[in-house]
Amino acid sequence: MTRKALSRVASISLATTTVLLWLVYDTHAANPDSNNSSNRLNHSKSSRAAFVPVNPKEGPKVNTDSSKLFYADSPDEPERTNKDDNDNNNNMRAWNCHGRNQRDLVDRMMQAKIVRTDSVQEVLNRVDRQHYAPNNAQQQSSPYMDSPQPIGLGQTISAPHMHAHVLEEIYPYLKASKTDSVKILDVGCGSGYLTAALGRWVAPQEQQGSILDSTKTGHVYGIDIYPHLVDMTTRNMQKADQDLLDQDIVSVQVSDGWKGLPEASPFDAIHVGAAAAEFPRALLQQLKVGGVLIIPVGPEGGVQNLYRVERLGDGFTQDDFRITELLGVRYVPLVQQPPPRAD
Numbered sequence: 232m233t234r235k236a237l238s239r240v241a242s243i244s245l246a247t248t249t250v251l252l253w254l255v256y257d258t259h260a261a262n263p264d265s266n267n268s269s270n271r272l273n274h275s276k277s278s279r280a281a282f283v284p285v286n287p288k289e290g291p292k293v294n295t296d297s298s299k300l301f302y303a304d305s306p307d308e309p310e311r312t313n314k315d316d317n318d319n320n321n322n323m324r325a326w327n328c329h330g331r332n333q334r335d336l337v338d339r340m341m342q343a344k345i346v347r348t349d350s351v352q353e354v355l356n357r358v359d360r361q362h363y364a365p366n367n368a369q370q371q372s373s374p375y376m377d378s379p380q381p382i383g384l385g386q387t388i389s390a391p392h393m394h395a396h397v398l399e400e401i402y403p404y405l406k407a408s409k410t411d412s413v414k415i416l417d418v419g420c421g422s423g424y425l426t427a428a429l430g431r432w433v434a435p436q437e438q439q440g441s442i443l444d445s446t447k448t449g450h451v452y453g454i455d456i457y458p459h460l461v462d463m464t465t466r467n468m469q470k471a472d473q474d475l476l477d478q479d480i481v482s483v484q485v486s487d488g489w490k491g492l493p494e495a496s497p498f499d500a501i502h503v504g505a506a507a508a509e510f511p512r513a514l515l516q517q518l519k520v521g522g523v524l525i526i527p528v529g530p531e532g533g534v535q536n537l538y539r540v541e542r543l544g545d546g547f548t549q550d551d552f553r554i555t556e557l558l559g560v561r562y563v564p565l566v567q568q569p570p571p572r573a574d
């Protein structure tokens with residue numbers, strides 16, 4: 232066979248393989264209701280219409296944002312290299328926001344342009360991290376340090392700048408929502424800080440509306456896979472944010488983030504506080520059209536990125552979602568099942 236004929240055969244077989252892979256992948260996506268707990272896609276049905284990239288590497292529509300901030304959320308010391316620092320000034324700014332108290336911390340995050348809107352500034356000023364973060368004099372940890380801190384079970388309260396990022400990211404979507412009562416799902420409520428801040432944001436004010444918007448209020452659903460951490464969220468909120476629980480602005484429960492909370496969906500915003508190996512299909516389904524999902528995706532200990540997923544249409548095709556890579560992160564994993572407790 233001539234070289235020309237060989238290369239023709241090779242290109243035909245490459246094209247065939249590509250089409251087959253596309254069909255197989257498409258078939259995977261055809262049953263978004265699969266209740267397989269490992270979140271694998273169901274092979275049994277096929278439909279050309281249903282296609283959503285669950286693995287960001289396979290998904291064809293990932294935009295890359297200009298920001299390249301790196302954020303580590305593992306219980307260990309945050310890892311950064313000098314190269315990271317040199318690569319982006321945001322890096323330096325993000326990690327240097329330690330404050331003496333809540334207001335000072337928020338002021339520093341404003342100076343660093345991590346907090347950019349009055350609404351986010353106000354809500355962060357109103358929810359004090361001292362009720363949510365460990366305050367360990369021996370380890371010289373302060374609730375106002377701009378770093379993740381251990382809360383037990385190998386989990387962390389996320390760094391203040393990361394909570395601020397998340398609020399800033401979802402703000403435009405909540406503002407633009409057509410409803411006057413927004414619904415937010417916080418997956419991995421842990422210490423309860425972000426759940427409480429989201430609740431304070433949408434809590435009805437005496438005048439009208441909420442800190443978020445003068446015409447809107449809402450409800451926040453906090454879930455965690457560990458019962459102990461759901462209890463921690465409740466206990467921490469009882470210190471100074473009990474009204475959010477009493478007035479049913481925030482509710483917390485044990486639930487698996489891979490499955491979301493279908494009974495309360497669709498949500499205007501979903502935040503996930505742990506890194507998923509791939510985009511959880513259930514969460515994509517539970518997003519309202521016009522809603523947003525903020526989620527870290529990537530393997531445990533490997534390359535992870537924070538993504539913004541916008542739902543553009545009510546179908547389940549790639550055209551119904553826009554995925555944007557926001558920044559490099561290191562989070563603890565969104566576990567498939569909690570490991571058994573030692574006791």
Ligand SMILES: C[S@@+](CC[C@H](N)C(=O)[O-])C[C@H]1O[C@@H](n2cnc3c(N)ncnc32)[C@H](O)[C@@H]1O
Binds near residue numbers: 388424457460
């Ligand atoms: C880095 S911590 C963040 C906690 C919280 N956002 C905060 O700042 O305090 C990650 C959280 O995700 C929770 N988590 C891990 N896998 C989960 C899953 N499959 N479903 C629900 N929560 C999960 C952990 O228990 C933990 O509370």
